[in-house]
Amino acid sequence: MVCEDCGEREAAVHLTSIEAAEMQSIHLCVGCAAERGISPESADADAPGTPPLVDFLAQLGSPGPKTPVPDSAEPCPFCGISAGDFRRTGRVGCSQCYVHFETQLRGLLRRIHGSSQHAGKLYLNEASDLSDRLGQLSSMRRRLKRAVETEDFETAAELRDRIHEIEMKE
Amino acid sequence: MIQPSEVLGDRGLDWIRGGDEAEIVLSSRIRVARNLQGFAFPGRSGPEERADVVEMIQAAAERIESLDGGSFWGIEELDFLDREILVERHLISRDLLAARPGASSAALVLARETSCGVMVNEEDHIRLQALVGGLGLDAAWRQADRMDEELGALLPLAFHHQFGFLTACPTNVGTGLRASVLIHIPGLVLTKEVSKVLEGISQVGLTYRGLYGEGSEVVGNFFQISNQTTLGKTEEDLIDHLGRVTGKVIEYERSARSVLLAEAPSVLEDKVWRAYGILRTARSLALEEMMNLLSGVRLGVSLKLLKSPRVETLNDILVRGQSAHLERAAGAKLTEHEADVCRATYVRDKLARDERDAGHAPADGTSDTTAVDGPPSGG
Ligand SMILES: [Zn+2]
Ligand SMILES: [Zn+2]
Numbered sequence: 236m237v238c239e240d241c242g243e244r245e246a247a248v249h250l251t252s253i254e255a256a257e258m259q260s261i262h263l264c265v266g267c268a269a270e271r272g273i274s275p276e277s278a279d280a281d282a283p284g285t286p287p288l289v290d291f292l293a294q295l296g297s298p299g300p301k302t303p304v305p306d307s308a309e310p311c312p313f314c315g316i317s318a319g320d321f322r323r324t325g326r327v328g329c330s331q332c333y334v335h336f337e338t339q340l341r342g343l344l345r346r347i348h349g350s351s352q353h354a355g356k357l358y359l360n361e362a363s364d365l366s367d368r369l370g371q372l373s374s375m376r377r378r379l380k381r382a383v384e385t386e387d388f389e390t391a392a393e394l395r396d397r398i399h400e401i402e403m404k405e
Numbered sequence: 406m407i408q409p410s411e412v413l414g415d416r417g418l419d420w421i422r423g424g425d426e427a428e429i430v431l432s433s434r435i436r437v438a439r440n441l442q443g444f445a446f447p448g449r450s451g452p453e454e455r456a457d458v459v460e461m462i463q464a465a466a467e468r469i470e471s472l473d474g475g476s477f478w479g480i481e482e483l484d485f486l487d488r489e490i491l492v493e494r495h496l497i498s499r500d501l502l503a504a505r506p507g508a509s510s511a512a513l514v515l516a517r518e519t520s521c522g523v524m525v526n527e528e529d530h531i532r533l534q535a536l537v538g539g540l541g542l543d544a545a546w547r548q549a550d551r552m553d554e555e556l557g558a559l560l561p562l563a564f565h566h567q568f569g570f571l572t573a574c575p576t577n578v579g580t581g582l583r584a585s586v587l588i589h590i591p592g593l594v595l596t597k598e599v600s601k602v603l604e605g606i607s608q609v610g611l612t613y614r615g616l617y618g619e620g621s622e623v624v625g626n627f628f629q630i631s632n633q634t635t636l637g638k639t640e641e642d643l644i645d646h647l648g649r650v651t652g653k654v655i656e657y658e659r660s661a662r663s664v665l666l667a668e669a670p671s672v673l674e675d676k677v678w679r680a681y682g683i684l685r686t687a688r689s690l691a692l693e694e695m696m697n698l699l700s701g702v703r704l705g706v707s708l709k710l711l712k713s714p715r716v717e718t719l720n721d722i723l724v725r726g727q728s729a730h731l732e733r734a735a736g737a738k739l740t741e742h743e744a745d746v747c748r749a750t751y752v753r754d755k756l757a758r759d760e761r762d763a764g765h766a767p768a769d770g771t772s773d774t775t776a777v778d779g780p781p782s783g784g
Contacts, residue, residue: 328449330563350637353569355580374443
């Protein structure tokens with residue numbers, strides 16, 4: 236397949252976007268994709284499906300006419316990434332991001348996968364209950380202790396602030 | 406301490422021996438992404454946290470049966486050439502290759518017998534993979550699923566009641582599953598049907614990419630097809646779907662080859678024989694040239710225009726004809742030109758050995774297009 240922008244090189248980046256319920260596919264070579272600001276490097280070797288994310292991310296968190304989501308303005312309390320960081324990198328920072336940015340992510344997941352409901356293998360392990368804030372806190376305290384022990388004071392200070400914030404909310 | 410390069414050996418190359426449809430499908434791969442609950446994802450975690458994750462996963466990996474006898478390496482223990490070799494074997498990604506030296510940042514576990522492995526702290530805490538020769542998605546899934554079950558019983562994984570297994574990139578959420586096949590479709594390329602078929606693939610929830618050489622050109626008519634979505638379907642459904650579509654592509658490829666054989670037999674035969682002739686005699690071969698010629702020879706073997714080499718030999722050359730493998734074999738740093746010379750020597754030796762093993766040259770000496778199924782000449 237030939238690149239749709241230059242019509243010369245082989246298309247290596249395949250984008251799919253959905254606008255007004257119409258699915259559109261764009262096929263670009265690496266050079267033209269880069270010109271459009273789409274990095275093929277961000278797609279891992281196994282997941283050529285990664286680039287569509289760039290399109291979707293553009294929609295995420297944009298102050299559209301839809302109901303604003305109040306919790307989106309604040310960064311994730313556990314890893315500290317903001318909606319802006321997420322838009323820029325296409326990666327969330329921790330599993331709690333899926334709780335913190337749940338509303339936006341649900342919409343994003345629906346657009347990427349056509350579904351937001353997992354249908355595959357289940358995982359039954361009490362230790363991994365995401366709503367378990369105490370578990371999260373103890374994990375963060377453990378990391379804090381470790382950071383202090385290794386004199387990683389920057390991380391320690393950041394963790395201390397975040398633990399404090401979470402405790403305040405309880 | 407054991408030097409990684411001494412034990413790397415043939416690890417991860419089990420697939421080379423082939424499997425179902427091995428003339429057309431090189432390998433089938435299942436990759437599963439998982440993360441540990443309570444730790445930031447690798448892209449967001451500091452050195453200490455990353456080290457904790459490596460430690461936890463190593464402790465679990467050492468206890469599970471599906472990785473029994475496996476080896477564990479911190480990426481920084483591996484010299485750069487070893488890492489390149491692992492990339493050439495598709496056992497680690499380029500991202501992991503670039504892991505910062507000095508820090509205990511990322512790791513790799515490889516099974517002893519099978520092409521199973523676990524990447525630790527790549528984009529996700531755990532990327533486990535199973536690779537089998539030929540079309541064998543179910544077998545690969547059984548291996549990957551077993552590793553996942555065993556690791557999940559020992560480690561707290563990040564799981565959301567609605568979104569399923571959580572991953573750093575939302576495109577992997579849910580099953581965390583990426584199933585793929587590496588397929589060789591020169592017939593579709595030569596009949597110019599390939600873009601239609603690939604377009605069709607992308608319309609049924611699958612995605613594809615060409616196999617690249619050292620540049621950005623697709624070489625050798627090899628394509629990787631994989632599932633695009635990971636959420637909302639069961640693992641079995643995703644894998645069955647890919648398997649069924651792959652079956653269709655194989656069918657299209659076969660009929661394209663029949664068309665070529667019927668309409669332009671001499672052109673096809675000439676192409677195949679030229680490819681073999683160059684590989685068998687060249688004194689310098691660039692990687693891309695080698696891959697394109699291997700494609701021609703593979704087509705010839707598959708259509709029985711050539712009686713040797715074996716598919717296993719062709720797979721072997723595809724892996725060991727790459728630069729890092731050649732450099733390791735030479736035991737010295739190679740310039741591009743030196744690598745091309747080593748590559749040509751390796752290929753000639755391999756093909757000559759295969760001819761000897763088969764007891765004959767790839768043809769009967771008198772080759773005409775009608776005698777494609779004739780008996781092998783005595784050696
Ligand atoms: Zn272009
Ligand atoms: Zn987070």
